Amino acid sequence: MSQTVPWTDGSWTNEPVEVRRDADGLHVTAREGSDAWRLTSYGFIHSSEHALLTTLEPESALEVQFHLDFTDQFDQAGIFVKVDAESWIKAGVELSDGEESLGAVVTRGQSDWSLSPVPSWAGRLVTVRGSWSGNALTVRARVDDEPWRLVRVAPLETAAAVSAGPFCCAPTRAGLTVHFTSWRTTPPDTRLHPDA
Template identity: 70%
Template sequence: MTENAVTGIDWAAGTWTTEPEAVVVDGDGMRVTARAGSDAWRITSYGFVHDTEHALVAPLPQGAAVEVTFLCDFSAQFDQAGVFARVDASTWIKAGVERSDGVESMGAVVTRGVSDWSLAPVPDWSGRLVTVRASRSGDALTIRARVDDEPWRMVRVAPLDADAAVEAGPFCCAPTREGLTVLFTAWRLTDADEGLHPEE
């Protein structure tokens, strides 16, 4: 993965998929207060459809990557934040940190009609700045993440129609409680990664 020129995206440039409880933009970034019960999921295992995530999205063209940085500060089951990439109501990908069964985990949900879910514990990321990067190239969306300035970690390679109109940006959800406020410190657009592995 190479470092490319990065362009900051103004918070006002996006459109919310679902309006949050409150949004405050100041010198530190954007603070988003999620509505209780907000979530994104389709059918698998649980049997329900939730499409009330708070995602601030803008176009993600082919050959581009979006990066979102946020403070990982969660306390309740399924508190979550990261990047949301959306084609339509039944085709989307969310990736970020989620508190599950008392532990912060880096994960992704890939939805093509029905959702799947993968998690890897990252308990040492709590209280730190996390950046999630979604890189669109060809027929795939490649998700990487890192904490502070540590090396990028591969999270997921997911199928994504090369010709689809895709929107992406920061998101958060609070499926089980009121009062979750997430501080997002950056939203950036850059070139897609050149390859899946460092030597490419």
């Protein structure tokens, strides 16, 4: 059964510039230079993301929905799933080299990054879903009411507490405000692939 998570239930990993709640959802203004990354290729460690996190239970899923309205390099939003400072996953949409792209960063000591262009998603309502079942987090996303797309299957096998929720970052500019419209928990996906 789907259950709405109140915006007041989460705690920020890093406080945004501004957070405003209204009848339409949560409006989050990111700090310039905010990002989440560890070492790979660039050599730096950034842990200044704005992630609103609450407990994610095993055998459950979370869904975050937001309006996709990005203008600058690396503007990004989606879901953030955290085990600790060196083990986390962020997944959603990012503006990379002038194009909206759906992707994920999976970090286990060092980060990796995968992207797939979705330019037709600009200006529309995006939902990102992370489903934790067994030893994996399965990430799916969709725009409006279109079918779900598989984004990533990542290892998530831990006895430690896991927290998750919406996130945004603005690595290259000030003034990014992301409008999140919903945050829900649901049962996990029952299978990785649809029936043939």
